[in-house]
Amino acid sequence: MAAEDLEWERSKISNQDLNMMKKLGLMKKEDAIRFPSEESYPNPPMEYRVSFVDHLIRGLSAPIHDFLRGLLFVYGIQLHQLTPNSILHISIFITLCECFLGVPPNWALWKRIFLLRRNASRNATYNIGGVVICVRTDVDYFDVKFPDSVQGWRKKWLYIHEESANSVEHNIIPFDGNAKIQRRRSWDAEASEEEKKATEALMSRIRQLQNTRGKELSGVQITAYFLRIRVQPLQARKNPLWTYAGGNDANRLSSDLSAKDLEKLIRRISRLNKKDPVPSSCRVEPYSATNPLPENHPTMTSLPPLPEDGEVKEQAIVAEDNQGSSLHESEVAGSHKSATSHEKEVGSEASESTQSLPPAVSPKNKRKRDDAEASGTSKPEEAVPSHPKSAYDPYLGTLISSDDEEVVPTVDVATRTKKLAEANERANTLGQQLEHSEKARKKAELDATEARAEADKAKADAAGVEDLRKRLHTAETSLSDHIAAQSAREEAILKRLRTQSRRFVARTAQEFQLEEPANDPLLDALSFLEVHGSEAREGIDQAKAGLSRLFPYFFPKKEEPATFLNLAKNFNSSEDLGLKMRQENMKVAVESTVALVADSQQTIDWMKVGDTNQIEQSRWRSLIKVAKPNTKKILAYLGIKPPSTPSSSRPEV
Structure with a gap:
């Protein structure tokens, strides 16, 4: 298989992948992702970097986490050179640290568990996915259950926005397709004795999480957890995961996935088959806002060196040892705790080993073994025991001398003595230079620490000023709204008062002038x-x-x-009270007249009283008619009996 068989080609992203990224909230921002058009080789726009669909669904988002940025820098690799399962390894590690150990992702703990190896076959080396993260053989780690193959992931590439306009703090290193993968000493970096002592409690907690009966934690459970809470572990976040606040958390990218979509995604990035149940929750309750860290819980911080801390010099690059640093197709094993899995396309995609490999043999020991075999001996000479291996330090990497042995020619004693003195002098000079360099390094570290502290303080002050500005703007807006509402209320009151004043003037026809107006x-x-x-x-x-x-x-x-x-x-009744009063007075007068006539003992024809021609007013007639019943009552009261039958004859009184 030629190396170019697994190199760049035109991106092919399916509708199913697009729908999944939308559901995960990865395309929520309009400029978060851009898709290649017709190009067959990445040419990212300004402020964009190259990534893959399978990277994003395993927890990657921009701006990337400081821990991932430090790994890329220390290992001297680019983002596209990591395999999908390596990305998942980092996501699981960060989730483990923040949710179940209660600490930020720890560089010293990482070195105790993982190392880096080249991903290659016997016939080719790869640039895309050319390195894999492996679990050390002497470490008991979580059952991750990586899939045996990740089909066609190299063909699903795209551009992600780095989202860092004001600083390079979270920037992904720019894409360089011509950069070759070179193995570095940092790939095998081990924790120092001091770091091992500091992280022993964390290792004990990991063993406890794995082996507590009834509460065993697995890599699949950790994966399902960060997918379920909708937070990307490899994204730079405002708050750590141990403060996760549920559906309203600021770090969430989308709403909860449906049970069907979540199960489908977990089966896609793991080795679970249809018969294996997908964990609906973790057997151990993770730290969160509802399950806070215990009081006085230590949150030790240990990040890999970042670009602003200093460069990893080219001298840290070591020669390749194909027998120890490459992963071949024939080396695929069944280990469920591997760093990567057999990621390949059918017929052409190369595999990644699922077996964690020991550190590579150094070129010096390899040459000794080859020399011994060439001399005809049955086995190589026994190597001289070396001193315990110390942790890799990128600042001292530039001072490591070559592993090639020095061939000393045969000379006389005087010449050898002279050269020995010169060598001692050079050694003393180098020792002094090393001492000065060490002092300069410590001073630079101290200055960098102080500068970082000042920068953090400045950021905090700036954040406080910005918060005050926002609060002032909110107060000004609220005051403006209140003033507008008060003005509208006063105008409405004034309108009502003027309306009442006009109505009063209209009713009373009186205009008034104020003696001392307030001009308000x-x-x-x-x-x-x-x-x-x-x-x-x-x-x-x-x-x-x-x-x-x-x-x-x-x-x-x-x-x-x-x-x-x-x-x-x-x-205010409907009756005419004046008329009524006059009628009453008239009735009294008539009744009085009738009483006087009756008292005078005269004979009167009462039927003709109202018909007299002398009384022509109709009102008088009506009053007489009204007075007749009362007249009868008066006569009865006086003891006068009227005729029983009305007639035109004169009644006798």
Whole structure:
């Protein structure tokens, strides 16, 4: 298989992949992702980097986490050179640290568990997915259950926005398709004794999480957890996962996935088959806002060196040892705790080993073994025991000398003595330079720490100022809205006052002028209302006094009402009270006349009294008719009996 068989080609992303990324919230921002058009080789726009669909669905989002950025820098690799399962390894590790250990992702702990190896076959080396993350053989780690193959992931490439306009703090290193993968000493970096001692409690906790009966934690459970809560572990976040606040958490990219979509995604990125159940929850409750960290819980911080901390020099690059650093197709094993899995396309895609490999043999020991075999001996010479291996330090990597052995020519004693003195002098000079370099390094580290602290303080101050600005802007907006509402309310009140004033003037036909106006529309309108109220009260008092004096004349048999309104209602009837009063007076007068005539002992024909021609007024006639019943009552009272049968004859009185 030629190396170019697995190199770049035109991107082929399916509709199913697009739908999945939309559901995961990866395309929520309009410019978060751009898709290649017709190009067969990546040419990312400004501020974009190359990634893959299978990277994104395994927890990657921009801007990337500081821990991932540090790994890329220390290992000297680019993002596209990591396989999908390696990305998932980092996502699981960060979730493990933040949710179940209660610490930020720890570089010292990482070195105790993982190392880096080249991904290659016997016939080709790859640039896309050319390195894999492996679990060390002497470490008992979680059952991750990586799939045996990731079909066609190299063909599903796209561009992601790095989202870092003001600083390079979270930037992904720019894409360089021509950069070759070179193995570095940092690939095998081990934790120092001090780091092992500091992380021993974390390792004990990992063993406890794995082996507690009934509460065993697995890699699939951790994967399902970060997919379920909709937070990308490899994205730079404002808050760690141990403060996760549920559906309203600021780090969530989307709403909860449906049970069907979640199960489908978990089976896609793991080795679970249709018969294996998908974990609906973790057997161990992760830390969150509802399950906070215990009091005085140590949150030790240990990040890999970042670009601003110093460069990893080219001298840290070591020669390749194909027997120890490459993964061949024939080496695929059944280990469920591997760093990667057999990721290949059918017929052409190369595989990744599922077996974690030991550190590569150094070129120096390899040459000794080859020399021994060439000399005809049955086995190589026994190597001299070396000192315990110390942790890799990128600052000292530039001072490591070549592993090639020095061939010393045969010379006389004087010459050798002279050269030995020169060598001692050079050694002393180098020792002094090393001491100065160490002092300079420590001073640079101290200066960098102080600068970082000052930068953090400046950021905090800037954040505080920005928060004050936002709060001031909110207060100004609220005050402006309140003023507008108050103005509208005052205008409505003024309108109502003016309307009442016009109605009063229309009713009373009286115009008033203020003696001392306040020149304030609202106060002046209120003053007019007070004047109108005073006038209305005086009018009501006068009307009540007048009606009270007239009441006995119009309603002699009624008791005067207590309130003015009821008193006015008596005078506001539909009847003509004046006419009624005159009629009553007229009836009294007629009745009095009838009584006088009856008392005079005269004979009167009462039937003809109302027909006399001398009385022509119709009103008089009506009064006579009305008075007849009363007349009968009067006559009966006086003891006079009228005729039994009405006739035109004169009744005798």
